[in-house]
Amino acid sequence: MGSQGRPLLNRRLAEFGTTIFAEMSALALSTGSINLGQGFPDTDGPEEIREAAVRALRDGRGNQYPPGPGVPELRAAIAGHQQRYYGLGYDPDSEVLVTAGATEAVAAALLALLEPGDEVIALEPYYDSYAAGIALAGGVRVPVTLRPADGSYHLDLDELRAAVTPRTRLILLNTPHNPTGTVLTREELAAIAELACERDLLVVTDEVYEHLVFDGEHIPVACFPGMRERTVSISSAGKTFSFTGWKVGWVTGAPELVTAVRSAKQYLTYVSAGPFQHAVAEALRLPDSYFTALREDLRGKRDLLVDGLTEAGFAVYRPAGTYFVTTDIRPLGFDDGFAFCRALPERCGVVAVPTAVFYDHREQGAPFVRFAFCKRRSVLSEASARLKALGPA
Structure with a gap:
């Protein structure tokens, strides 16, 4: 005590x-x-990406505080990646934020966007940091359970719709989904997008496994009509490039959303992983x-x-x-x-x-x-x- x-x-x-x-x-x-x-x-x-980090260290790039939003080379590479794979255009200066991994990005988004008592719908089972982030922000978890059947897990869209109340502030999505391995379909994402627009909800989406899809395809929810201006999209380098210890993540979204998330993030780590940011910028430009x-x-x-x-x-x-x-x-x-x-x-x-x-x-x-x-x-x-x-x- x-x-x-x-x-x-x-x-x-x-x-x-x-x-x-x-x-x-x-x-x-x-x-x-x-x-x-x-x-x-x-x-x-990849060895060439590890060497890119070594090169940045030796050249003195990132050894001191990098810019708060992230080094310009990485922000440009993130914007280029979103355009290359999904046709989503983001301004590297106002619509991209580099974070200490996706975990910080999720936490900063929740701290920035929630007031105490706001409800957050999350797909259960969910990564444990989501629950802690919602709690720290004073939010209220509202789980919608993915249920196993026929060899995979499934989202009940009616259950999702029923979970929305006047107190719902945002939907926290994760697709491809940890721990179930579910990849939400185009039809499911379209229904979620329609619901978010209809009820004026924000969406925070964790897409760290975006390149690890074996069946189906990954489609960012930000691609759907009306969603770009209400979606905070999150990803990271750890899972895609097998450097999980570097903790380089990012947020993309409309300027107002990214500014809000940055307002919280700057009082968490402020900045991190300076030399690794330069290496990840090169990694995101690797060939298909x-x-x-x-x-x-x-x-x-x-x-x-x-x-x-x-x-x-x-x-x-x-x-x-x-x-x-x-x-x-x-x-x-x-x-x-x-x-x-x-x-x-x-x-x-x-x-x-x-x-x-x-x-x-x-x-x-x-x-x-x-x-x-x-x-x-x-x-x-x-x-x-x-x-x-x-x-x-």
Whole structure:
């Protein structure tokens, strides 16, 4: 307890302990297990991009505070990327903001755009930082649950519409979706766009897995009629270029939205990753062949792990995108993902994450477990072999 008998931790954060990723990664280290829990690659991205960072360091580019909105070269490259892949035109000077990864971008957007009591609709299960960001801003989470059926997860558009109230301020989207691997379709996104326009809602969209789509296609919601002026689009370099430790993310949107987000962001990190910004500017200009090869490599790894999990007895939901595959542990005789994941390292030397941590409705996610496949093929093969020893409880 603190002074006056108050708890030390702000009550808005009281429900959030240590993240599950820290807990499970520590368990992986202490048991020597294969860590398929946290979504980071076990090999670095392109050598020429790493060398670009070294070159920037040696040349003194970014070693001191970079400009608050991001280095001009990176902002121009981000705008060029949005035009090249989606036909979205953004002004690098007024409509692009560089952040300390997508996590900061989401947090800054929520802090900037929410007043206490505003409702935020998010697709459940959702990445854990979303809930913390909404809480810090004083917002109210309103989960709309993606439900598993026929081998994948699905959004109920009627449920989404019913979740909107006069207090709804924004919809927080994530597509391709972590942890389910769902990629929202053109029809679903059009319906979301129509709803946002009809009810005058803002949309904050996390698109960090934009280049990791194996089935279907990624379409930014900002592309739909009426959405450019009400959408804060977020992405980052970590997942696309396999340099997750660099923490270079970005926001694109109309000038008023980007200015609002920058107003919050400048009091979080102010600036970050100066030399890496220069390297990411070069990375975003890599030829299409790089992005195609990345996707095809991960598609093969997805299929390798999906086959291994299926042979081990899991019910598997094949992801259409991202780094992750969600499984149902009930065919193995388990129904508690937390207990399963905490026992898994001792049972067979593999670490996964219980999907229930991504739910407000914990019971909805209780029997589901998430594995990451952004690892070397030899690691995935070894993990699959170990998991086959599981057998029913």
